[in-house]
Amino acid sequence: GEDVEQSLFLSVREGDSSVINCTYTDSSSTYLYWYKQEPGAGLQLLTYIFSNMDMKQDQRLTVLLNKKDKHLSLRIADTQTGDSAIYFCAESIPGANNLFFGTGTRLTVIP
């Protein structure tokens, strides 16, 4: 399968910005996604970006895509305690019915 990698843990102080990084290997990705998983819950789609875009902003969330380096990031501005969760990046590639997920980054927000 495709290789999507994320660092496992990130801690930030409340009010700071969080940046969660993701790298992927398949350059034919069509869309890239960020999901949020709160404890004991399913995955919630946060945002997605088309592979020909560099940036997408949605309120406190900013997605940056460097297609040359196959690097995706999610920036959360003014991080709140409610942002504490596991964040998964995922990619879709042509011809595949499923998404390929990273291992998830556990974000801990310190009050």
Next chain:
Amino acid sequence: SQTIHQWPATLVQPVGSPLSLECTVEGTSNPNLYWYRQAAGRGLQLLFYSVGIGQISSEVPQNLSASRPQDRQFILSSKKLLLSDSGFYLCAWSGAGLGLQFFGPGTRLTVL
């Protein structure tokens, strides 16, 4: 609007017992359906997906099976559970187009 349901929410089963987890989707027709497993501290592993009634693709050989008896119903089964089957099972659906997948609330399975 579309909703996706899974039940049960939690399940504790002995080794060797059978399993049946159910997933249903409302508010859409002919969705693609997926079963994922999330082991503790790990990412998501795709187990099965289905593009239509009776059409199941298996991603990983194991003692689990899936069925899709109706358009919006997806069932995950096992005849005999193993300890290694413990985990968090997530069902998801997607429509045509952007490939966005929407997840159910999950089932926490503990095999003792």
